[in-house]
Amino acid sequence: MRRHELTDEQWQAIEPLLPPSGASGRPRVDDRRVINGMLFKAKPGVAWRDLPERYGPWKTVYNRFWRWSRNGTLTMLVSRVRVIAEAIDELDREVSVDSSIVRAHQHAAGARRDLPATQGARPRAGHTEPVDHAIGRSRGGPTTKIHLACDGHGRPLSVVLTGGNVNDCTMFEQVMAGICVPRHPRTRPGRPWRRPVRVIADKGYSSRAIRAWLRRRGIAATIPERRDQRAGRLRRGSAGGRPPAFDPRIYRRRNVVERCFARLKQYRAIATRYDKTALSYQGMIDLATLLMWL
Incomplete structure (x- = not known):
């Protein structure tokens, strides 16, 4: 194991959750090596072409990341790890909500903007990218805002990306709607967990x-x-x-969401947005979230 790579314990937890490879065609490149390449890209924030040779062809790692970020594989891995945490009662049901602004690098600009249907544009097949790609103009220039809800241990439960000029309180319901932790079918069957016992937030959500x-x-x-x-x-x-009820002692526990952002931004590909599309940037956040839950 090298720096920025999966440990043996983390790989043993991830390996059974990965989608099976196809029965026909060429055998799939080793999943562990490819995921390690993705993590190396996320941690130092290097360009895909600058990946070390030990991870194989950079195009293979990029294509796997591009496919997994768009077909929901990375999001599915995070969801399955949360199921395990919920099954062993490791899920803290007190939720903290906040947002953080990320500067968009010049490499993140220039992505194609689809014209609205009223202008005669034909939507691309399977294209679900928002029109603005979650980049907005604010005082600091082109920025992206990460709206996040985390549990009491500081692990992300729901992430919504918008432009940096979007107000926090307008996205609150969408962030809360993204909280969904399925029950384990054997140990705790039933409907997914969606309702926290308490929500802690700052004045921006008042x-x-x-x-x-x-x-x-x-x-x-x-x-x-x-x-x-x-x-x-x-x-x-x-x-x-x-006046609304407010307990300052409970409010002190809101620092977990600040620590959550600090851990996410240890990944330079998250602290500065280099990805052109919001789906790719969301995939980087999913990779970091996966390791935080592991």
Whole structure:
């Protein structure tokens, strides 16, 4: 085992979860060597053509990553590892939500933008890439924002990519909708786990709509009230209602999502976006998420 590669224990956990190779055609290149090549690309953030020769032809590693990021294989691996964690009761059901901005490198620009159907454009077969490729203009230039929900151990449960100019609270429901941990069919059969016991978030998520959404689902919320909201409530007097419940001791546990972002950005291909498409960038995040859950 070399630096940035899977350990024997990690490979033993991943190997049974990989999709089987086809019965016909040439035998598939060794999966462990290819995944190690993907991890080497993600950790130092090198170009695909600069992969060391020990991982084989760079085109083989890139083609496998391109195919697995688009057919859902990388996302499926993360989901299956979460199933194992849930089965052995290693899943903390307290969720923290936050977002982080990532600068888009100049190599991430220039991806094709599909014209809307009203302009007569024909959609490509199997093309599900968003029009803006999750890159937006903000004060720092072209950026991507990672909206993330993690469990109490700081491991990602749901990731949504948008442009850097998108407000945090507008993506809250979509991030929460991405939380889905299937039950193990043998040890804990039943419907997937989707409802956390508590959501911890900062003032960026302090809105009546978010609090009402959580209240309808019976989810406790620890979200501090913004200063302008507090002033408006006090100005209305009794019509402003009671202040939302807030426990500062519980709010201290929100640091797990900050640590989660810090661990993700140890991968230079995530700390700076080099990928042209959001699907490829999501695949890099899936690789890092897989190792964090392992």
